[in-house]
Amino acid sequence: MSVACVLDETMAAAVRELRVGEDQYRYVGDTAFNLADSLRDPMSEAMAVLDDDRVVGFYRLDFAPNAVAGRPMHAPSVGLRAFVIEHDQQGRGLGTQAMVACCADLRRRHPDRALLVLTVNCNNHPAIAAYRKVGFVDTGELYQGGSAGPQHLMYFPLH
Numbered sequence: 001m002s003v004a005c006v007l008d009e010t011m012a013a014a015v016r017e018l019r020v021g022e023d024q025y026r027y028v029g030d031t032a033f034n035l036a037d038s039l040r041d042p043m044s045e046a047m048a049v050l051d052d053d054r055v056v057g058f059y060r061l062d063f064a065p066n067a068v069a070g071r072p073m074h075a076p077s078v079g080l081r082a083f084v085i086e087h088d089q090q091g092r093g094l095g096t097q098a099m100v101a102c103c104a105d106l107r108r109r110h111p112d113r114a115l116l117v118l119t120v121n122c123n124n125h126p127a128i129a130a131y132r133k134v135g136f137v138d139t140g141e142l143y144q145g146g147s148a149g150p151q152h153l154m155y156f157p158l159h
């Protein structure tokens with residue numbers, strides 16, 4: 001069972017050690033960099049994914065209105081960025097569970113936010129399948145700002 005929580009310094013050290021497959025870095029970048037970037041930003045929250053108290057993943061919640069899509073959405077939103085599950089823990093259902101936990105956490109701590117929004121590279125088929133499985137909806141809009149090519153813009157209704 002995986003849970004999502006705002007990370008402390010011990011968890012941050014473990015997050016810096018997270019690795020993905022060689023072919024996955026183009027989609028998510030380096031997690032130690034993403035963590036530092038997130039901790040520097042007053043509009044972001046750095047989140048750890050835990051499985052039995054062990055850090056197995058990371059994501060960033062970005063509360064800036066233009067986060068993710070480069071423009072405000074049609075309802076108050078929060079961006080999901082830099083989501084990773086440790087490479088040797090992928091495919092066990094942890095990513096799906098983490099997203100369910102993320103939505104529950106947002107409803108509890110940020111009930112004003114109506115949408116969880118993300119972009120995902122059009123070639124990142126495992127991630128697209130994982131987001132669909134959780135219930136994310138594809139807007140049908142392509143975001144062209146990604147460094148590795150066009151991205152689908154997807155959202156999850158929190159209310």
Ligand SMILES: CC(C)(COP(=O)(O)OP(=O)(O)OC[C@H]1O[C@@H](n2cnc3c(N)ncnc32)[C@H](O)[C@@H]1OP(=O)(O)O)[C@@H](O)C(=O)NCCC(=O)NCCS
Nearest residue numbers: 024027083084085090091092093094095096126127129130
């Ligand atoms: C995307 C990611 C977070 C998913 O986490 P995960 O723990 O592997 O996902 P789950 O085990 O919960 O799998 C959920 C669904 O995703 C799909 N999926 C996961 N791994 C897959 C793979 N290697 N190939 C195809 N589909 C896959 C399946 O539909 C799966 O459902 P199923 O097991 O019922 O078939 C993880 O693969 C990851 O960290 N990838 C690298 C970084 C990345 O691309 N992040 C997303 C940036 S937008």
